[in-house]
Amino acid sequence: MTPSPPSRAVRASAPGKINVFLGVGAVMEDGYHEIATAYQSLAVSDTVTASPAEGFRMTAAHPASGAAVPVPAAALTLRAAKALARRGRVAEGVHLHVDKLLPVSGGLGGGSANAAAALLACHELWGLDMSREELTSLASRIGADVPFALRGGSAIGTGRGDQLSPVLATGVFHWVIVLSGEGLSTVTAYRALDEHRERHVQDIGPAQRSPVVPVEVLHAIRAGDPYQLAEAMHNDLQAPVLRMRPELTTVMERGELAGALAGMVVGSGPSLAFLVADAEHAHAVSEELRASGHEAYTVTSPSQGARLA
Structure with missing residues (x-):
């Protein structure tokens, strides 16, 4: 039986993420890598609005300016909606519109967040009755970071990053995020990374097949201690990201000189994250970076996962 969708539009949001630790295993025969990562969701989200439509289409825009954001044909968001329609035997289509706050290809998980929000919005729009576990299982087949975008909070991810174990976290971490134009x-x-390891194998040795998250990272998250986490x-x-984008090294140095406890490339880049002691330091560091001409904003972690808006 095909569910009958309501005429109203449904909105859902999902947070961006930061990998406070990301260990990448050796490249395998199929070209993929196992990873070990410590995720935290960021208190900044895109919002996806799902409306009844014929076929499947997606648009995106910056909510403040209204400027359109290009949508890739293979966007995870569309893949999520189509996968859910197949799973739920839904004949209707959907128009997905994304109010975009997270950068495109910036390492903050914007595509995965949109996919997670699309799953929730379309599930509600089409009147489906899937459990959270079923949605999470479907999410893992769409993209490695999509299950975490659904869950939010703090978690360890292994395998491709989709095998999640929750981590007890206390306190709030303060970050300054610097976006790159490209x-x-x-x-x-x-x-x-594979090429970097091959060039420097004599110095760094072969990569582990299955990396692990160090206990020091877990202790820092559980304690909510930014000084421990910075270490x-x-x-x-x-x-390898800094080798491809050497100008980011200057930004890293500038952020740390401005008072950040530590700076790091976020995920696969090219966004940068600076961990700071508290909200006051976050404001000071972001102002210093903006004065140098960089697009910087403050955000906290962890936050809740995907939810209906």
């Missing part, structure tokens, strides 16, 4: 694809970043956070993709 995105960087995840595939490009991982390929650059423990790490991203294996940082070195």
Whole structure:
């Protein structure tokens, strides 16, 4: 039986994410890598509005300016809606509109967040009755970060990043995020890492097949201690990303000189995240970076996962 969708539009939001630790395993025969990552959801979200339509289409725009954002034909958001329609035996289509606050190809998980929000919005629009576990299982087949975008909070991700274990977190971490004008694809970043490791194998040795998240990272998250986390956070993709985008090194140095506890490339880049002690320091560091001509904003972690708006 095909559910009958309501005539109203349904809105849902899902948070961006930060990988406070990202260990990448050796490239495998199929070209993929196992990872071990510590996720935290950020208190900034895109919002997806699902409206009844014939066929499947997607639009996106910046909510403040109204400027359109290009939508890739293979966007995860559309894939999520189509996968849910197949799973729920829904004959109707949907128009998905994204109010875009998260950067495109910036390493903050915007595409995965949109996919997670689309799953929730379309599930409600089409009157389906799937459990959260069923939605999470479907999410893992859409993209590695989509299950975490549904869950939110703090979690360890292994495998492709979709095998999640929740982490008890206390307190709030304060970040300054610096955006780059040009995105960087995840595939490009991982390929650059493989090449970097091959060039420097004599110095750094072969990569582990299955990396792990160090206990120091877990302790810092559980304690809510930014000083501990500043010492423990790490991203294996940082070195190759900085090699491809050397201008980011200057921004990293500028943020740390402005008072950040530590700076790091976010995910596959090219966004940068600076961990700071508190809200006051976040404001000071962001103002210093803006004065230098960079697009910077403050945000906290962790936050809740995808939800109906």
